[in-house]
Amino acid sequence: MPDRPTGAELLQAARETLLSELAAQLPAEQKYPALMVASAMGIAAREAEIGSAVLDVESDMFAQLYGEQSMTQAGTEGAEQLAALRARLADEIRCGKFDGEPGDRLRLMLLEWVCARLRVSNPKYLKAAGFGDE
Amino acid sequence: MGLNENEMRAAIAKFVARAAGARSVNVLELRPLHGGAIQENYALELEISGGEFAGNRSLVLRTDSPSQVGASLSRAQEFAVLQAAFAAGVSVPEPLWLCEDSSVTGKAFLLMEKVPGLAAARDLVRGPLSDEAREALVERLGEELARLHRIKPPVAALAFLPIPHHAAALTRVALYRQYLDALPSCQPALEWGLRWLERHAPPPCEPMLCHCDYRTGNYMVDGARLTGILDWEFATWSDPYEDLGWFCARCWRFGAWDKEAGGMGSRAAFYRGYERVAGAAVDPTRVAYWEVMAAVRWAIIALQQAERHHSGEQSSLELALTGRMVPEMELDMLMQIDHIERRESAHA
Numbered sequence: 001m002p003d004r005p006t007g008a009e010l011l012q013a014a015r016e017t018l019l020s021e022l023a024a025q026l027p028a029e030q031k032y033p034a035l036m037v038a039s040a041m042g043i044a045a046r047e048a049e050i051g052s053a054v055l056d057v058e059s060d061m062f063a064q065l066y067g068e069q070s071m072t073q074a075g076t077e078g079a080e081q082l083a084a085l086r087a088r089l090a091d092e093i094r095c096g097k098f099d100g101e102p103g104d105r106l107r108l109m110l111l112e113w114v115c116a117r118l119r120v121s122n123p124k125y126l127k128a129a130g131f132g133d134e
Numbered sequence: 135m136g137l138n139e140n141e142m143r144a145a146i147a148k149f150v151a152r153a154a155g156a157r158s159v160n161v162l163e164l165r166p167l168h169g170g171a172i173q174e175n176y177a178l179e180l181e182i183s184g185g186e187f188a189g190n191r192s193l194v195l196r197t198d199s200p201s202q203v204g205a206s207l208s209r210a211q212e213f214a215v216l217q218a219a220f221a222a223g224v225s226v227p228e229p230l231w232l233c234e235d236s237s238v239t240g241k242a243f244l245l246m247e248k249v250p251g252l253a254a255a256r257d258l259v260r261g262p263l264s265d266e267a268r269e270a271l272v273e274r275l276g277e278e279l280a281r282l283h284r285i286k287p288p289v290a291a292l293a294f295l296p297i298p299h300h301a302a303a304l305t306r307v308a309l310y311r312q313y314l315d316a317l318p319s320c321q322p323a324l325e326w327g328l329r330w331l332e333r334h335a336p337p338p339c340e341p342m343l344c345h346c347d348y349r350t351g352n353y354m355v356d357g358a359r360l361t362g363i364l365d366w367e368f369a370t371w372s373d374p375y376e377d378l379g380w381f382c383a384r385c386w387r388f389g390a391w392d393k394e395a396g397g398m399g400s401r402a403a404f405y406r407g408y409e410r411v412a413g414a415a416v417d418p419t420r421v422a423y424w425e426v427m428a429a430v431r432w433a434i435i436a437l438q439q440a441e442r443h444h445s446g447e448q449s450s451l452e453l454a455l456t457g458r459m460v461p462e463m464e465l466d467m468l469m470q471i472d473h474i475e476r477r478e479s480a481h482a
Contacts (some may be wrong), residue, residue, distance in 0.1 A: 007304040009279040021200060033451070036451050036452060036455055037451065039455060040454070043455075043458055057288075072171045083319070083320070086319070086320045086321075086322055087320040089320075089322040089325075090320035090321060090322045091320075091325075093322060093326050093329050094311065094325050094328070094329060096329065098326075099329070099331075100331070106326065107326065107468065107471075107472075109217060110322065110323045110326055110464075110468065111465075111468050113323065114323055114461045114465050114468065115465070117461040117463045118462065118465060120459075121458040121459070121461055121462075122458075122459075122462060125462050125465070126465070128389075128391065129465055129466075129469065131465075
């Protein structure tokens, strides 16, 4: 376990200070950059907290598409493996290999992956699109 | 621009004096306008003595910014497009002069009339306009777009614009795949969208002059009145539904999701204006298709912008954050495809 507060908790606290105490003091033309900084801190905090879930969803997708043995590595090698699987899937989709797929299997997997990424990058957007807080 | 501000003022004054046939030109103000990711715009206040333009003039000077996007038009080409749109009666800032001689200020620039008002999308979407005023505005924007789409090839002055050889949608799919191939990471969700777009491409239609960035944020509104359509650097011959779909796409509603025409008004009002000038009905299924294309295109532009940050070409928090918007467009894309297919199966 990392020391408390965790990196994510520190980022959240820093973000709240920026928004509640500092942003109001800034001249108008610096409000937008301050909001961008707050937004970046929010994404980084959520990624530190739940970013591994995104990788899990993506690994599950590849396990379902290409078999459990497709994801065997962790760490740096795992990231390379994921990138290679992503390239394979992208290529096969482009070539039409999934055209004849019955039902919405791949589409639903991609949707789940997109939603997982949005929980990190913009959970409000996900909610506004009707996907709730799943 | 290479020159210091005084040198630049002097160079502009000299150029305008000659172009306007004036006795003398005094630059009262030269102020950078922010907001152009691709072009650098300056507000220019001139005092012109003598000649047909005599008097005080508010202009915009538009030049290339340091980071070029390959797909966009040069200033000379944009000037030709502006002239064609202006001549067709589209509300655009009047294009006045083009300087292609890079020895004047260091690079080509164009000068156009400065139209009054506000373009910032979020301010417009959240602004004080009444619902009636918004409906009238999007209806007018529909009319303007139909007026632009009356321009059809061949037009000698626009010979630099490539005419699509097959369906414009398939031309776009091929182009966006090229863009993805030039990026370092692979994008399965966007590939899935592109494959869907390829398999569902509408039949080719007669190409028309399209703005290709027709959306809230790229037109000026003064009070409740439309004063000009801006940012013509992506214009080309295409399927007119590309513009209709881009305007209505969810990604350009700036949070006003229920106002399907640009976050400003109803789709019905926008189509009504378009139909009045076009003299033909808008096919909503074709617009829906191009809304999928819009989500894919914006996602790819966002990836390109983020890459400018990653590569060190232009370090910028704004560009970096744009890269994290990609799943928003991917969600829009998936939802829009789902929406289209549900409607189709309901009608089958």
